[in-house]
Amino acid sequence: MSDDATPRTTHILYKFATTMVSGMAGKAVKSVAKAVGEYQFPWREKLTNYRDELSKGVWGYWELGAWKPLAISARRRARIRKEVLLAGGDWEFDPERKEMKTKRKGHKVDRLAAEKRANTARLMEEMPKMLDDYKKRRWEKKMKAEEDAAKKALNE
Known part of the structure; x- marks a missing residue:
């Protein structure tokens, strides 16, 4: 069974498999299992339905001076994103990444001492x-x- 199977479909499959025991039921179980395994979420439909909402931002947006959260939950947004990326589609709704801030290594005293020495040498020339x-x-x-x-x- 694939990861795309919902709890509802797996429950139906389990219930169907446990209640039917005859040879016909075995074929039916195999066909249902195959259908569940091959089933993919209609991510294109979801993407078209939620495109407006996803383009408003990741967390929410300001409207008329008030903060409005997205109508789609973060869990659903992440699920759709994962389905699109796994299917090989492009996900253009992530915000651009900011530049990483790098921390200076070493002690501040050492850095300031070097700057002070350089400043003193410059002043001594003048x-x-x-x-x-x-x-x-x-x-x-x-x-x-x-x-x-x-x-x-x-x-x-």
Whole structure:
């Protein structure tokens, strides 16, 4: 018996096999078993029936500011998906996959220490220019203070 047999069909098959014992019944059991084994769910019909609902998303959708779950259950959706894929059909209703986020390996302290060392090396290269600018600002401030003091002395 295949995995596609529903509990109802297997129950009918079991009941039929247990009640009939004659030679005719044996042929009937074989024909019913063959029919159950060859039976496939009409996934094309289901796909056409639920196409609108499946295209709305996997979990549900927003409509007029309210969240609406799908009219088809996740179990049924998965069943139809499985039947379509097993039959070789295309399933276009899955959402596109997002990019994987990769975690950095190692300790944060080690990574920050390396960044700090690189930043310190860059700043040390700029240090002579920074010192010249600092000395120039101090000298200009000192000269301005002396000018202000001289003007103040003249005004008094």
